[in-house]
Amino acid sequence: MFTRSFVRSMATAAKTVKPPVQLFGLDGTYATALYTASVKVSSVDQAAGSLNKLKTYLDTDSTTSGIVSNPALSLNDRTFVVQTLNSKLSLDKSVSNLLEVLAENNRLGLLGDIVKQFGVLTDAHNGVVEATVTSASPLDKKSLNRIQQAITGSEFVGQGKSLKINNQVNPDILGGLIVEVADRTVDLSISAKIAKLNKVLTESL
DSSP states (O other): OOOHHHHHHHHHHHTTOOOSSOOOHHHHHHHHHHHHHHHHHSOHHHHHHHHHHHHHHHHHOHHHHHHHTOTTSOHHHHHHHHHHHHHHHTOOHHHHHHHHHHHHTTOGGGHHHHHHHHHHHHHHHTTEEEEEEEESSOOOHHHHHHHHHHHHTSTTTOTTOEEEEEEEEOGGGOSEEEEEETTEEEEEEHHHHHHHHHHHHHHHO
């Protein structure tokens, strides 16, 4: 059950705030609720800063991270952990409220996924379009710059927005590239071309 302060903030902001992108799943629901509440309580960037500070702390403290992700903790223990984190890190009010909700619902294990989903909302809020470029081996800086220029000048990005590129490596594609921008995918991989060729040959026999 959501804490009263979090619900009030979310309900009030929801009347005037629409998230920039639609997310799915339980982690997406929590991330969207945090986005909506943060607009009313503080700001999206402040909430993002607190979430990143929290993530960095948990990434470097394996003991606390293990405690947070332990679903067997009692409600009292989960509440104590959240209060300790809030006090130690001086978290933004909306993030503090979210942690209380997660502790109450025994969903603290979702925190890592919520951080990722909130990052999607923050990027969209700030006009950042994320593109994932998958290659068989890591791309050099020159190649990434050329790809960035090409995508930035396309309809995928749009005027007044900036592009952030992530290069993922997957040897299984054999060569070429797979470019994903928002909900669009352009598959220029060698593995895709081979699959198409195999399909043509199979249908011809």
